[in-house]
Amino acid sequence: MRVSSKRSVEREAPPTPEPLTPLFDAHTHLDACGAHDATSVRAVMDRAAAAGVQAAVTVADDLASAHWVTRAADADERVYAAVALHPTRAGTLTETARAEIEALAAHPRVVAIGETGLDLYWPGRLEGCADPHTQRDAFAWHIDLAKRTGKPLMIHNRDADTEVLDVLRAEGAPETVIFHCFSSGPEMAHTCVDAGWILSLSGTVSFKNARDLREAAPRIPREQLLVETDAPFLTPHPYRGAPNEPYCLPYTVRALAELLGVSATELAQVTSSNARRVYRLS
Template sequence: MLVDSHCHLDRLDLSAHGGSLDAALAAARQRGVGHFLCIGVSADNATAVKALAERYADVDCSIGVHPLDLEPGAEPALDWLLGELDDPRVVAIGETGLDYHYEPEAAALQQASFRLHLQAAAVCGKPVIVHTRAARADTLALLREAALPQAGVLHCFTEDWEMASSALDLGFYISLSGIVTFRNAEALREVARRVPADRLLVETDSPYLAPIPHRGKPNLPEYVREVAEFLAELRGVHFDALAEQTTENFRRLFPLARVGG
């Protein structure tokens, strides 16, 4: 069984499945995907992701505000985060983090929000899902500052081995998406070869970043199969072993998730 450890089910392009989320999830299940983590990115979609976790037994969700969804003067409040995280359907906090690639001018706002999410994670004990782009030093500095007792994950990892190693030293997991299949991603493939087997997750980040051979099309949770197959070949292990290992890793990282056998 595979787990899509990071997908945006409320944002999928469902045209390939007749506009039906039921059909899209059924297609993923037919390809061995047995669980989905639907990710919160803003206060606006918190209700939507919780509703999906309520609707489907094999869907859990997270709550958080993405660094690119922040608006000055409308930062998430700690009380709001803790209230949302108290919901049993919510198994993680995030995605949160830093993205200086698109909004370097918002660094201070992003850092304040990231600190707030990390503070909430320390209070509630739920794992944190971290988005980081073009912000290696500050991301690691804030994670060290937080010194969370529980593990978290750097999702859709695109950085170098030095950052991966530093995150692993902090107890974090590394999640790889379809980017690892891209032609120009050899540096990322080197990271993928070196991540310890017990710290590796797979994801689609759908509807974004479809893996080869689907690149250029809307991404779907069923395509986590392509990510896992590629990684199994890259790491020289049997597909079934990688699927079992990454699913066990997901269970360990997200102990509140309702992952079946």
Template sequence: MSDTDPSNYVRTRSQDGRGDVRWPAAPEPLAVPVYDNHAHLEIEDGDEPLTLDVQLERAVDVGVIGVVQAGGDIESSRWSAWAAASHPRVLAAVAIHPNEAPAYEEAGRLDEAIAVIDELAAQPRVRAIGETGLDFFRTEKDGFAAQFRSFEAHIDLAKKHGLAMQIHDRDAHDAVLDTLDRVGAPDRTVFHCFSGDDAMARIAAERGYYLSFAGNVTFKNAQNLRDALAVTPLERILVETDAPFLTPIPHRGRPNAPYLVPVTVRFMAAELGVDLDAFCVQLAANTVAVYGSFEG
């Protein structure tokens, strides 16, 4: 991929051993529109790959009027910035994913990669640094130092550019919270695909962080996420797909996309016992509070 034409970049998710990879039917549209706060639309998936335009059209048809497209390395971050610059319904987050940071470090390119993120972050429709953070599940201990160095550099970039930050946190809850305390969190900090419990949710909300819930909040084995949702103030809740991953029940295992956000939103509203339309109003307001207007 050339530096000047990121639109050519694409990744393909493996279909091996996944069973049914057909796109689920569209859910009933939401009466009050919302946004998908985190997706990876550069990844092709399903029995029929969907273009970015088709993804956005399907989303709008069910009341999902904007998507925050997240990067995780140099190439996907450039694509995310291009998508946001090219489509009024897309805003971008750019970063080096914590699981990618050790490889960049080993190749002697981590500083170069962070410099690319710094450059992309100056673009007007790049509204977040993300996803960044710590992952002690997929990275071995010898890669932790690179993750910490990268995370702290990304925190600095979010502050430098006045952007929100989307955190990837897997099996690293205490270390993430401690790092934010030690370094100082950006004004708008989001735990993307929140994976903690109710105790962590209380701590995060008390510190002014946002918790973004994905389709896995619907999974039977995810009571910890439902407990966390229950104690999170409504003004700190966001919703996302993490597409093409984490497809909500009843479509778990099939491809995910922004047009399936209504499935998760309806589940969350029911869990919280709140009016669906009022909940959507709050979710939309929270998104704009974090990332700014999609029209700007």
């Protein structure tokens, strides 16, 4: 999750890792990584390509970002987009905003509705953050939009396992559900896996103190697994706190491969294939 479009860190960017390919960054924020036009979008993706990352989904969190991500997807064939209003911004989901999001969702390079969901961490901590009831209503609307468009639903879930599941059950989950930056424990992973949902892991899986997540990760079937950066945040170990970018994805994949006891090359191939299947690109 991001709370502003500015980098919250000042540390030096990580070095380019040894290339690992093919990789697909299932969730990133290119605008928050500093991209602002077609040239800078291509520059970010060129850096990613040098590390083996062949494609990325850049994700909106407000209305301006939703317009921007569709332009970014048009600017570079390696970029796809997802559109929605972030749960913390659910209070801005006016009728006008709904109409604009719905129109953008029809864009051929928009491959998911997201990120939407529930965030129970920020209310009371972040000024202007939508309250849980407003978030729930917005989440339900995005669920319906995913169903109507036939596109995957991309969920942001922070401190809200029970509540997110309650909404999905009450509204009826779309055909494809992606839990972006899955950070919960084994019980939640088991519930999601049994439902056939997709779990996308970020750099947090490399954090040694993320015990519940690291216990949950081996329980995710390979065919239900994606990898992402959520850049510019959640930079993997040993560069935690430095600015993240899609080119850093190999660090996460190698850490996950070590945790799972599998080849990083195999994991790269599986997750890339999964992303293209889930986003209906092949």
